[in-house]
Amino acid sequence: MLFEFPTEELTVPGLRHFRRRVTPEMQTELLETIDRSPWQNELRRRVQQYGYRYDYRRKGLDVEARIGPLPDWSLELLDRFRREGLTDSTFNQLIINEYTPGQGISFHVDCRPCFDDTIFSISLGSPCILTMRQVSSNATKDILLEPGDVLSMSGEARYDWQHGIAARKTDRTQGRVIKRGRRVSLTFRRVLDN
């Protein structure tokens, strides 16, 4: 017998969503800080990388991947989240992604041999829907990420589900139509020793 789960009732083990953990004032401050550093233009969306350089073409870490320590402002932010109990992991790599309306990221599982279990991300700017897709069943679950939200993926959510953001200009959820603006996400990972 085939069971069909309504999307809302699906749970993704290992996925934790903390809402509105960064105030609008703090978000503005963070975005100003981020925009003072150079953006890389190699992908369709702009990115900044800190800690270790990820090679998108090879889908792995460069041999000479170490860039340096994470910026102080990001370590301070992580310290606060650690004090507030959102994570107990330590991270040494940060990728900042910028999405303008119409841009997304295709379904993927973050590089297994490159990064440790927990992937920890912060959303700034515009809301968007991130979709989780279970590899074994193709079941999907939409997560509305609003500015200031924090998402932590570990275990099944990290390894058995893909995640992606549809390349579109509006999102629809629970009868609401949400126009996308500029979104910036900060994704923290821990690089595994190989």
Ligand SMILES: O=C(O)CCC(=O)C(=O)O
């Ligand atoms: O922008 C996001 O929230 C997701 C980014 C992501 O999945 C990645 O960089 O691997």
Ligand SMILES: [Fe+2]
């Ligand atoms: Fe990812």
